[in-house]
Amino acid sequence: MNTSETHVLKFGGTSLQNPNYIKQSTQIVMDRTQQAHPFVVVSALEGVTDALIELTKDIGKKTDLIETGVDNLRQKHLTIFDKLTDGQHKKRNRLDKLFDELTQDLHKLSLDIENKRALKDRILSIGERASALIFASVLSSNGLPAESFEAHQFIKTDSTFGKAKVKQDTTRKLIREYLQQSKFVPVVTGFIGSDSQNRITTLGRSGSDYTAGLVADALNADHLEIWTDVNGVLSADPRWVPTAQSIKELSFGDITELSAHGAKVIHPQTIRPIQDKGTTVLVKNSYNPSHPGTSITSGFESNGALKTITVTGPFVKLQVDETHAFELFSKLTEWSEQETDSEAVGFKTSSEFEPARFILRQSFFEKVSNLLGQWASSRDVVLDLQSNLFKVKKFSNHFSDDESLSKRIWDLLVSNNLQPINAERNLDERFISFLFDRQDAQLAARLLNDYLQGDQKVIDLFVAGTGAVGHTLLKQLKSLEPEGITFRLIGACNSRNALWQEEGIALKNDIDWSDSEPTNWELLIDKLTAPHRNNLIFVDATGSEEVARLYPQLFENGTHIVTPSKLANTFEQAFFDDLQSLIKENNTSFRYETTAGAGLPVISTLNELQSAGDSITEISGVVSGTMTYLFNQLEQGVPFSEAIVDAREKGYAEPDPRDDLSGEDVARKFLTLARTLGYKIEREQIAVESLIPEALRDVDKDTFLDQLSNYDQTWEQRISAAQNKGQTLRYTGRFKDGKVNIGIEVLPKDSPIGQLKGTDNLIQIFSDLYNQTPLVIQGPGAGKEVTAAGVLADILKTARSLS
Ligand SMILES: NC(=O)C1=CN([C@@H]2O[C@H](COP(=O)(O)OP(=O)(O)OC[C@H]3O[C@@H](n4cnc5c(N)ncnc54)[C@H](O)[C@@H]3O)[C@@H](O)[C@H]2O)C=CC1
Numbered sequence: 097m098n099t100s101e102t103h104v105l106k107f108g109g110t111s112l113q114n115p116n117y118i119k120q121s122t123q124i125v126m127d128r129t130q131q132a133h134p135f136v137v138v139s140a141l142e143g144v145t146d147a148l149i150e151l152t153k154d155i156g157k158k159t160d161l162i163e164t165g166v167d168n169l170r171q172k173h174l175t176i177f178d179k180l181t182d183g184q185h186k187k188r189n190r191l192d193k194l195f196d197e198l199t200q201d202l203h204k205l206s207l208d209i210e211n212k213r214a215l216k217d218r219i220l221s222i223g224e225r226a227s228a229l230i231f232a233s234v235l236s237s238n239g240l241p242a243e244s245f246e247a248h249q250f251i252k253t254d255s256t257f258g259k260a261k262v263k264q265d266t267t268r269k270l271i272r273e274y275l276q277q278s279k280f281v282p283v284v285t286g287f288i289g290s291d292s293q294n295r296i297t298t299l300g301r302s303g304s305d306y307t308a309g310l311v312a313d314a315l316n317a318d319h320l321e322i323w324t325d326v327n328g329v330l331s332a333d334p335r336w337v338p339t340a341q342s343i344k345e346l347s348f349g350d351i352t353e354l355s356a357h358g359a360k361v362i363h364p365q366t367i368r369p370i371q372d373k374g375t376t377v378l379v380k381n382s383y384n385p386s387h388p389g390t391s392i393t394s395g396f397e398s399n400g401a402l403k404t405i406t407v408t409g410p411f412v413k414l415q416v417d418e419t420h421a422f423e424l425f426s427k428l429t430e431w432s433e434q435e436t437d438s439e440a441v442g443f444k445t446s447s448e449f450e451p452a453r454f455i456l457r458q459s460f461f462e463k464v465s466n467l468l469g470q471w472a473s474s475r476d477v478v479l480d481l482q483s484n485l486f487k488v489k490k491f492s493n494h495f496s497d498d499e500s501l502s503k504r505i506w507d508l509l510v511s512n513n514l515q516p517i518n519a520e521r522n523l524d525e526r527f528i529s530f531l532f533d534r535q536d537a538q539l540a541a542r543l544l545n546d547y548l549q550g551d552q553k554v555i556d557l558f559v560a561g562t563g564a565v566g567h568t569l570l571k572q573l574k575s576l577e578p579e580g581i582t583f584r585l586i587g588a589c590n591s592r593n594a595l596w597q598e599e600g601i602a603l604k605n606d607i608d609w610s611d612s613e614p615t616n617w618e619l620l621i622d623k624l625t626a627p628h629r630n631n632l633i634f635v636d637a638t639g640s641e642e643v644a645r646l647y648p649q650l651f652e653n654g655t656h657i658v659t660p661s662k663l664a665n666t667f668e669q670a671f672f673d674d675l676q677s678l679i680k681e682n683n684t685s686f687r688y689e690t691t692a693g694a695g696l697p698v699i700s701t702l703n704e705l706q707s708a709g710d711s712i713t714e715i716s717g718v719v720s721g722t723m724t725y726l727f728n729q730l731e732q733g734v735p736f737s738e739a740i741v742d743a744r745e746k747g748y749a750e751p752d753p754r755d756d757l758s759g760e761d762v763a764r765k766f767l768t769l770a771r772t773l774g775y776k777i778e779r780e781q782i783a784v785e786s787l788i789p790e791a792l793r794d795v796d797k798d799t800f801l802d803q804l805s806n807y808d809q810t811w812e813q814r815i816s817a818a819q820n821k822g823q824t825l826r827y828t829g830r831f832k833d834g835k836v837n838i839g840i841e842v843l844p845k846d847s848p849i850g851q852l853k854g855t856d857n858l859i860q861i862f863s864d865l866y867n868q869t870p871l872v873i874q875g876p877g878a879g880k881e882v883t884a885a886g887v888l889a890d891i892l893k894t895a896r897s898l899s
């Protein structure tokens with residue numbers, strides 16, 4: 097272990113949500129030992145604290161649920177322990193015993209025989225105590241000796257259970273005593289401490305981050321890392337603004353300011369212990385560890401120019417006539433005396449002739465609604481109420497020195513027909529805030545965020561088809577952060593479901609289809625071609641004729657299209673010609689690089705050669721990844737029928753694999769290449785040798801796959817015959833003199849095409865310039881990863897070309 101630097105790494109529940117993430121988090125710690133001495137702080141596994149809180153609610157009424165509730169949690173933890181460790185019996189027993197302790201404490205809570213608040217904190221502590229044990233055991237099982245520490249041994253607090261106040265000096269001293277002498281990597285429970293009677297306390301919201309700050313302070317750490325589920329601190333909450341950008345750098349002061357305005361960033365308490373120490377803080381994404389995240393340092397100067405938007409709520413707007421306003425104000429002030437939330441009650445009156453307006457935090461309103469009702473009815477006052485409202489807030493130093501900033505913000509809202517229910521600028525002009533209903537708040541937050549990013553271009557995407565290619569594309573898109581471009585996925589669909597979210601669908605691991613509707617292209621095309629659309633890229637990853645036939649409508653509306661589907665380019669020549677005219681007339685773009693050679697640069701090479709004045713005379717070779725795979729499998733003794741099923745499962749073959757075997761896929765590729773060169777050819781003019789047995793040409797897909805094994809022997813004999821002569825089979829095509837020929841060729845095994853492996857394609861281009869030796873493009877020509885990457889490259893090229 098490198099001990100020259102001290103790093104404190106804190107992993108939140110989202111970084112510990114399942115065995116894979118726990119493994120990944122422990123790997124981060126193991127890698128860190130090359131550079132520093134790591135000290136780890138962990139939260140409870142994702143969902144565990146919520147489950148514990150749920151168990152404590154109304155416990156008196158549901159003692160029968162204690163056993164099952166605890167058992168679920170016990171199993172969850174033990175299963176992960178067993179999966180990730182080499183069975184360290186002592187630690188496993190300790191983990192198991194924690195849940196016995198939990199059962200006893202829940203029973204005590206139901207009997208009401210001990211201080212309830214203290215008992216609840218002890219119950220909540222189980223989550224962190226269990227996760228620290230697991231984390232340390234996983235590290236040890238992987239060869240990095242580690243030791244779990246229960247922080248109530250050394251984090252000393254007062255007795256305010258639920259939100260205990262830390263005694264900094266004692267804590268600092270004890271942390272040093274306990275952790276500095278550890279020979280192993282310490283894994284410390286976040287969130288918990290203990291009072292002077294050694295009763296466990298909890299530290300409140302962001303408690304584990306705070307623990308990490310305390311440990312970093314006591315150990316004079318060089319570096320503190322907070323591992324979470326987003327790319328650092330974002331310009332807005334991504335649930336409201338999917339286009340939120342990660343902020344590269346912040347100062348400690350910025351963090352305090354951001355969270356005071358409601359931003360969900362690390363709690364200022366986290367950095368308070370270390371802000372005068374030169375410790376650097378980094379907020380990183382466990383789902384995307386290579387992303388640089390946000391660095392927080394004391395020295396950074398953002399000069400109040402933070403490009404951030406916060407959305408808070410829900411609020412209730414309450415209006416009364418002016419004569420009762422003052423009395424109601426006094427009442428609300430009295431009822432809110434115990435509230436710590438500074439936004440529980442807001443008051444606004446514009447003139448003595450207008451009703452007075454109160455903006456109440458909805459949770460506060462719910463608490464006092466009975467009192468309010470009584471107050472109103474005893475005075476015959478009519479309360480005008482509007483609930484579920486949200487404040488969209490932008491704060492900046494520049495409102496005072498740049499009057500045009502608030503004007504520009506207003507203009508933006510007005511031009512998008514957004515009328516705030518209330519608007520507010522605070523006294524020292526540091527923020528401007530607007531109240532909207534949920535839908536308008538979402539739109540306003542997104543517009544403001546995008547506008548403030550300024551140099552960011554926002555490109556809307558619709559992805560049709562979430563199969564092998566579409567799904568992989570969405571995954572690749574998730575980890576992409578292109579300079580100057582923000583992609584907003586406004587919709588996605590497959591043959592069953594369509595999801596539309598104007599504000600953008602969050603790019604998580606998988607699309608959540610719960611709000612989707614059955615796919616209906618009539619409705620979708622109406623939305624896609626709505627008059628206000630701008631900078632929309634439609635991605636067709638379906639392979640569906642129904643979808644490809646919609647391109648003219650999309651082009652007419654100025655939509656840009658990127659597709660791996662070969663269909664639109666290979667319908668009747670008239671359709672192709674029509675597309676070309678529409679693209680020109682409407683100044684749109686059509687990129688289809690992946691329709692021949694998947695991710696290989698075939699189409700772009702042809703276009704570049706032609707635009708440089710070269711003239712292509714011949715294109716030949718192998719353009720089917722599935723066929724190369726199939727023949728290679730046959731060479732290795734795999735039956736023909738198995739190889740084709742395997743090719744589909746691996747995502748090489750077409751949605752209907754008969755398109756590969758019939759040669760149709762290769763015909764479409766050559767037709768696309770020829771038409772791209774400007775030749776006018778109909779599909780019927782292309783001669784193709786089909787691998788589909790005569791008897792199976794007219795049966796349905798399932799019968800076809802069922803009966804294919806009847807032909808395994810024929811193929812075995814055919815490949816053996818070739819192999820015996822040092823030859824092999826390849827499916828090739830040639831375009832020359834305006835004609836295309838496609839079929840099986842028997843070639844020497846040691847020829848360049850005979851040697852192709854995997855899903856390789858090999859495309860030879862002869863031209864006026866390349867007339868002796870062809871320009872050769874070779875590489876994997878099928879597969880979801882390479883194809884999706886090619887589609888993504890087309891999307892990026894399109895996006896960069898847009899203003
Ligand atoms: N897999 C590969 O290696 C390559 C594939 N391609 C092309 O990419 C396209 C997609 O291929 P895969 O992802 O492998 O196919 P797939 O069968 O795995 O996925 C197709 C997707 O399209 C959806 N879909 C089909 N008809 C639809 C309709 N009418 N409306 C809405 N959604 C519909 C399906 O539900 C599915 O989500 C095809 O055109 C294929 O030729 C191109 C190059 C390489």
Ligand SMILES: N[C@@H](CC=O)C(=O)O
Nearest residue numbers: 720721722749750878
């Ligand atoms: N099924 C196709 C996929 C790429 O276009 C192939 O195997 O080449």
